[in-house]
Amino acid sequence: MSxxxxxxxxxxxxxxxxxxxxTLARHGLSPILLDESPRPGGQIYRQPPAGPxxxxxxxxxxxxxxxxxxxxxxxxxxxxxxxxRPDTLVWNVERGALDLLSNGRTATLAYHSLIFATxxxxxxxxxxxxxxxGVFTLGGAQIALKAxxxxxxxxxxxxxxxxxxxxxxYQYAKAGATVAAVLDTSAFGLRIKHLPGLLALPKVLAKxxxxxxxxxxYGVPVYTGITPVRAEGNERVASVIWQDSAGRQQHxxxxxxxxxxxxxPETQLAxxxxxxxxxxxxxxxxxxxxxSAGRSSLAGVYLAGDGAGITGADAAxxxxxxxxxxxxxxxxxxxxxxxxxxxxxxxxxxxxxxTALLQAFPLPAARWxxxxxDDLVLCRCEEITAGDLRATVRKDQPRDLNRLKxxxxxxxxxxxGRMCGAAAAELLAHQHGCAVNDxxxxxxxxxxxxxxxxxxxENTP
Amino acid sequence: MSLLIRxxxxxxxxxxxxxxxxxxxxxxxxxxLTAVLTVRERLRTTEFTGxxxxxxxxxxxxxxxxxxxxxxxxxxxxxxxxxxxxxxDMSLSTTSAPPPVIAEEPKP
Ligand SMILES: Cc1cc2nc3c(=O)[nH]c(=O)nc-3n(C[C@H](O)[C@H](O)[C@H](O)COP(=O)(O)OP(=O)(O)OC[C@H]3O[C@@H](n4cnc5c(N)ncnc54)[C@H](O)[C@@H]3O)c2cc1C
Ligand code: FES
Numbered sequence: 203m204s205x206x207x208x209x210x211x212x213x214x215x216x217x218x219x220x221x222x223x224x225t226l227a228r229h230g231l232s233p234i235l236l237d238e239s240p241r242p243g244g245q246i247y248r249q250p251p252a253g254p255x256x257x258x259x260x261x262x263x264x265x266x267x268x269x270x271x272x273x274x275x276x277x278x279x280x281x282x283x284x285x286x287r288p289d290t291l292v293w294n295v296e297r298g299a300l301d302l303l304s305n306g307r308t309a310t311l312a313y314h315s316l317i318f319a320t321x322x323x324x325x326x327x328x329x330x331x332x333x334x335x336g337v338f339t340l341g342g343a344q345i346a347l348k349a350x351x352x353x354x355x356x357x358x359x360x361x362x363x364x365x366x367x368x369x370x371x372y373q374y375a376k377a378g379a380t381v382a383a384v385l386d387t388s389a390f391g392l393r394i395k396h397l398p399g400l401l402a403l404p405k406v407l408a409k410x411x412x413x414x415x416x417x418x419x420y421g422v423p424v425y426t427g428i429t430p431v432r433a434e435g436n437e438r439v440a441s442v443i444w445q446d447s448a449g450r451q452q453h454x455x456x457x458x459x460x461x462x463x464x465x466x467p468e469t470q471l472a473x474x475x476x477x478x479x480x481x482x483x484x485x486x487x488x489x490x491x492x493x494s495a496g497r498s499s500l501a502g503v504y505l506a507g508d509g510a511g512i513t514g515a516d517a518a519x520x521x522x523x524x525x526x527x528x529x530x531x532x533x534x535x536x537x538x539x540x541x542x543x544x545x546x547x548x549x550x551x552x553x554x555x556x557t558a559l560l561q562a563f564p565l566p567a568a569r570w571x572x573x574x575x576d577d578l579v580l581c582r583c584e585e586i587t588a589g590d591l592r593a594t595v596r597k598d599q600p601r602d603l604n605r606l607k608x609x610x611x612x613x614x615x616x617x618x619g620r621m622c623g624a625a626a627a628e629l630l631a632h633q634h635g636c637a638v639n640d641x642x643x644x645x646x647x648x649x650x651x652x653x654x655x656x657x658x659x660e661n662t663p
Numbered sequence: 664m665s666l667l668i669r670x671x672x673x674x675x676x677x678x679x680x681x682x683x684x685x686x687x688x689x690x691x692x693x694x695x696l697t698a699v700l701t702v703r704e705r706l707r708t709t710e711f712t713g714x715x716x717x718x719x720x721x722x723x724x725x726x727x728x729x730x731x732x733x734x735x736x737x738x739x740x741x742x743x744x745x746x747x748x749x750x751x752d753m754s755l756s757t758t759s760a761p762p763p764v765i766a767e768e769p770k771p
Contacts, residue, residue, distance in 0.1 A: 238723065238746075245722070251692040251748055255675040323724040335666055335705050335717035342721035350697045351671035377670040437715050438666065438704050458666075582719065582727055585711040616726035621719070652726060654741060 209234050209285070210315040210529060211300065213292050213471060216244015217269075217515050218507025219319030220276050221522030227283040229530050229537070234285040234311070235277075236292055236302065244321055244507075245341065246515045247273050250349045262348055264373070265409060269515070293649035295474040303653055315502040315533070317525050318472050318490075319518070320509035322465035326362075327570050328580050328625050331433030332461065340462030344370045353379045355458020359442050361385040361430055363563040364464040365410050371422060372413040381422045383454045385444055387463070387566040389427040399558020402551045406514070425452075429569065433459055463565050465512045466624065470646035472510075475503055481639035484560040485511060486567060486624070488643040494546060496525030497532075504529055512560075517552035520545050565624070571632035580629070581622045583615025588629060595633045602642040606630055616652050619644045666700040666717055681754040684763045695744035696721065696728050699755060706730060706744060707757055721745045731756045736764045 212223045215237035223235040241249040247263065247270040250256055263270040277286055287304065294301035300311045324339035331337065338346070338354050340362060346352045357380045360371050371384045393400075400407045417424055427447030434441045441455045469490055473479065477490040478499035492498055492505045506525040507518035524545045527537045576589030594600065594610040603626065606612060612626045613619030619626065623644050631638040675690040680698060689698035696718050699706050705715040707730055718728035728744040733754040739761045756762035 250672070253675065253692045255672045255692075257671055261671070323722055324720060333714065333716065333719075335715050338718070339720045339725075342719060345721040346667060346697070347670065350667075350692075350694065351669055351673070352667040352697055352701065353670050354667065356668050379668070379670065438717075582716075582725060585709060585714075616729070617724065620724045621727075651723065652729075652743075 208312060208314045210317065211236065211311065211313045212317045212319060213237075213300075214244065214319035214321055214507065214509065215239065215242040215277075215286065215288070216319060216321045216507060216518060217247065217273055218321070218509070218518035218522035218525075219244070219317070220273055221519045222317045222319055222504075222506055222526040223284050223286070224276050224280060225523045225526035226530065227280040229526075229535055231530070232283050232285065234287065236287050236290045236300075238289070238291045240288050242277060242286070242288070243270065243274055244518075245323075246270075248345060248349050249274065250351070257351070266515070273519075291651060292471060293651060293653060295471050296648075301648070303649075306654070308653070315504075315529055316475070317496075317504045317506055317522075317529065318475075318498075318509055319507045319522055319525075320468040320471060321518075322467045322508035322512055323620060324462040325464050325466040325565065325624055326461055326621055327463055327565070327567075327628075328578055328622070329430045329432060329461070330575070330578055331435065331439065333579055333582055334433060334435055334439050335437065336435065336439035336457060337433055337459045337461065340364075340366050340370055340460045341465075343458070343460035344373065347373055347377055353377060353458065354460060355456060356380060357382050357456050358458040358460065359383045359385060359454055359456040360460045361387075361428075361442060361444070362460075362462040363388045363566070364462065365559065365563065366462060366464075368410065368413045368417065368424075370460060372416055375417065375420055375422055379458075381417070382456050383442075384417065384422060384424040385428045385430070385442070385454075386424070386426045386563075387428055387430070388563045389447065392562045392564070396558040396562040399554055400562065402554035402558070406516075406555065429566075429573075430461075464560070464563060465508060466620070467509045467511060469509065470618070470650040472498065472503075472505060473646050474648065474650070476500055477503060477505070479643065482511065483639070484557060486565050486638060494549065495528035495542075496521055497528050502529075502532070511556075513552050513556045517549065517556070520548050520552065524549065567624075567628045567638070568632075570625075571628045574629060580625050581612050581615055583617055583621075584611055586610060586612050586622075591626065591629055592633060595630065600630070601634070603627055603630060603644050604642060607644060613644045614647075618647060618650065664704050665702055666704045667697060669701060678749055678751050680749060680752060681762070681765050683757055683760075684754070684765075689749055691749075693749045695730060695732065695742065695747045695749055695753075695755065698749040699730070699744065699757065703757060705757060708759065710759075718745055731762050733762045733764065
C-alpha cells in the first residue's frame with residue numbers, strides 16, 4: 203500500500219476518535235490521537251481525574267458501564283502504535299497543519315490525512331436569569347456528577363428538551379438529589395408520532411422509557427409541552443417560572459437549574475480546514491458535508507461522531523471505525539467489505555433513530571424568538587442583550603450573521619458563539635422574517651478557544 | 664454557603680487552598696470550579712456589569728469560568744476553572760483583585 207509519509211491525525215478521543223485510531227492501528231498505521239481532555243472517553247464516557255476514592259464503572263456509567271470500560275481500555279493494546287496526546291488542544295487549522303497547545307506550549311503539526319471526531323456540547327436557548335449562579339447546562343450538570351461527584355444543587359430542576367433531560371434527572375435522583383421538576387418544551391404527542399422511527403433502535407428506546415418510568419415511579423414531576431418564562435433569585439437561582447401546556451403560569455422552587463436543548467456539534471476546525479457545509483433542517487445547524495463513509499468534501503479529511511451531526515455514542519463508535527476504513531481504502535489498503543457492510547447497515551439504523559429523535563424533541567426556536575424581551579442577555583461573554591441585537595438590525599440591516607457579529611460583537615466573545623450562536627441566528631432570522639438558513643453561519647476565528655497569555659511557542663513537528 | 668453539593672467520592676483526601684486570601688479546603692481531584700463552588704456561591708464577577716457568575720457548561724465550551732490564580736509568589740495567571748485541577752496552596756480570587764501572595768506560615 204502506498205503509505206503517506208505523515209501519520210494520520212485523529213482529533214478527539216471520544217468513542218468516535220478512539221475507534222478510528224484503533225482501526226488505523228489494527229491496519230498497520232501509526233496514528234496521532236489528539237485530545238484536549240486529560241483522559242480518554244470523550245463526553246459520555248468522561249473519566250474523573252485519577253486518584254483514590256473513585257467510583258466504579260457501574261456507579262459512573264450505569265447501563266453503559268461495559269461500553270465505557272471497553273472504550274477506556276481500547277487504546278492500551280496499541281500503546282506502541284497510537285501516539286495518544288491528551289491535554290492537547292487543537293486551536294487552528296491552516297494550510298495542511300494544525301496548531302496545538304499542550305502544557306502551556308504551542309506547536310504545529312503537519313498532516314496529510316485527518317479525522318475530525320470533535321464531538322458536541324450543549325445547545326442552549328437563553329432565558330431570563332440564565333446567567334445567575336446555580337444555572338448550568340444539562341451536560342454541565344451531568345459532568346459535575348460524573349467527573350466530580352457533585353450536583354448543581356440539592357433541589358434541582360431540569361429544563362429544555364431531548365433525551366438527556368430524562369437521563370440526567372434519573373442520575374440526579376439516584377445520586378440523592380431532589381428533582382423538583384423535569385420541564386420539557388416538547389409536547390408528548392411528538393414522541394408518539396415519531397415512535398415508528400424511534401423503534402429503529404429498540405434497545406435505546408427501551409432505556410429511554412425505563413428512565414421515564416423510573417422518574418414516574420419515584421414521584422418526580424415531569425411536564426411536557428411547557429414554555430420557560432424565567433429563572434429567579436437574588437444572585438443565585440431560587441426558583442423557575444414556567445408555563446404549563448395549558449398556558450397556566452407555574453413556579454417551582456429550586457437551588458439548581460440545568461438547561462439544554464439537545465447538542466450542537468463542534469464544527470469549527472472542519473470549517474477552518476475548508477470542508478464544505480450544508481444547512482441541516484433537523485439539527486437547525488450547518489454541518490460539514492460527508493458521504494456515508496465519513497469522507498468530507500476535502501481529499502484526506504474525514505468526519506466521525508457527533509462533531510459531524512448528533513447521532514449518539516454508539517453511532518460515534520461505528521462512524522469512527524467507518525471513517526478510518528475509508529481513510530485506509532483511500533490510501534490503497536485492502537479492507538474487509540463485509541465489515542463495511544455491517545457498519546453501514548448499523549449506521550442506517552442510527553440515522554433513522556436520529557431523524558425521529560430530532561423531530562420528537564425539536565428546538566422550540568420559533569416560539570423562543572417571538573417572545574424574547576429586549577433586556578434578555580444573549581451573550582454571556584460580553585453581556586450583549588436581545589435589545590442590542592435588535593437595535594443593530596434596525597440601524598444597519600445586516601443580512602448575515604457574520605455582519606451582525608462584526609457590528610454587535612455577538613458571537614465574538616470568548617466562547618465564539620458556542621453558547622449564543624443558536625439564539626443569535628434564530629433572532630436575526632426572526633427579525634428579517636426569513637428562514638434561519640438564509641443568514642449564513644458564524645465563521646470560526648482562530649484560536650477556536652482562548653489561549654492563556656504567556657504560552658511558549660515551540661516548533662516541534 | 665456553597666453552590667455545588669457533594670454526592671459521591673467524599674473520601675478523597677482534603678487539599679488546602681486560599682480563596683481571596685482565606686484558607687479553605689477542597690478535595691484532591693477537584694477542579695478549581697468544584698473547589699470554589701463547594702465553599703462559595705460564585706466564582707467571579709463579570710467585567711461589564713459586575714454580575715456574579717459560577718461557570719455554566721463545565722466542559723470548556725462557554726469560557727465563563729476563567730479565574731485569577733497564583734501559585735506561591737509566582738505571577739497571576741488566568742486559568743479556566745472547569746478544566747484545571749486544584750493544587751495545594753493555590754491562591755484564587757473571586758473578585759477583580761489579583762489573588763494575594765500567601766505568606767509562609769512560621770514553622771512551629
Ligand atoms: C455532557 C454530555 C453528556 C452526554 N451523554 C450522552 C449519553 O448519555 N448518551 C448518548 O448517546 N450520548 C450522550 N451525549 C452525546 C455524546 O456527545 C455522544 O454520544 C458521544 O460522546 C459522541 O462521541 P464523539 O466521539 O463523537 O464525541 P465526544 O465524546 O464529545 O468526544 C470528542 C472529544 O474531542 C475532543 N475535542 C474536541 N475539540 C477538540 C479540539 N479542538 N482539540 C482537541 N480535542 C478536542 C474533546 O475533548 C472530546 O474528548 C452526551 C453529550 C454531552 C455533551
Ligand atoms: S464552565 Fe464553561 S468553560 Fe468552564
